[in-house]
Amino acid sequence: MNKTLELSLNRADTSQIANHLRECDGLFIPPLSERVEVNEYSQKIASLATRFEAWTEDGLAGLLAAYCNDQSQATAYITSLSVSPRFQGQGVAAKLLNNCISYLTQLGFIAIKLEVNRHNTKAMNLYEKYGFLVDQISGESQMMTLQIGKKRQYNAEIKDIQDHKYAYNFDFDVMHPYMVRSFQPFFRPGSLLELGSFQGDFTQRLLNYFDDITCVEASTVAIQKARLKLSDRVELINGLFETVILPKRYDNIVLVHVLEHLDDPVSVLKRINNEWLTETGRLFMVCPNAPSRQIAVKMGLISHNAAVTYAEAQQGHRCTYSLDTLERDAVAAGLNVVHRSGIFFKALANFQWDRLLQTDIISQEYLEGCYKLGKVYPDLCSSIFLLCESTR
16 A cells, blocks of 8 residues: 655755665665675765655655765766665655756756666666766676756757668558557547657558648648648647647547657656546657567677667667556556557567668568557567556
8 A cells, every 4th residue: 555755855864874775785786785885885875965855744755865065077976866665666765866857947957967887677677767868887787877957959859870770661661550550449539649750650550541630840840741642631749748738638549659769758748648538539659669679688789678779879868668667658657558559570670671771681471461460479579569548
């Protein structure tokens, strides 16, 4: 049973900090007591760190300690983030991290750094979700940095960079048709909202099914190109999902390869659930699939399936989803997941597919086989697909 959390700042004393850290000792990787003397470390936190705390009537449930006393350096350092075993899985760490980022942003800090063990995938997934990027790897540890107080450059994020395109021919010519094919049996009659329409290529395919389409896109460059393709057949809105005000609710909402770009995906999903879906409306949500990258992990190209590479981060990626983490965020937003599947069995990288598609090695029959096989092995698919309905 969840207990009421009270968030506070610098309330705990040295003994309360020490007791909490001992309770959490086994959750650290490696255990905290193997790296520091807990009493001395607690005294250092109490005297030098800013503490973001979560309390219940039973005591200290969560603690984030950050060294941020020297504003002239403009960089804060998170030394510890811990949640009591009794309160795991209740979003306590995320609440503390949110508070810390907000507090430091208001103080004018421009970066937050931390160190995390490479085997602590739970912690790395959380930090990557908030936009922390790996700066340096040293043995079992890696340094991560979050740039704060810096406005996102959506026009820059959609650009191709060296050795990595923002979108490949494989996406346009193979994945888009199979995505629409996966969606089509579930379409509701009526209106459609596409969140993140890019340059309108996927929108053009949706015009075969809907006359009433609204698109929201953050990049001014992308939306200008979309207008040239779509003319007045679609209502195009240049805005942010976090702040845009839309004129009505929609029977269908499409979110294709977008959620992984958002700074706070759950809050946007909540807007979809509470503000934009009709009572019988459906959300079609597709994201790149973390487990499809197992070969890259075995090759040593990335550290783990859900890693955000440097190129992806440059292009606005904040996390890499798998079916379970995608469903976690959908449920956290109050949505009801009614269907889940993979789209297109994939054993090659996008740039490799682009090369093969220019030859006669790959036939339409082979592509069809990969699409059908993806329904059997969703974890090995290029993309994962959730169909959600509102719980209002």
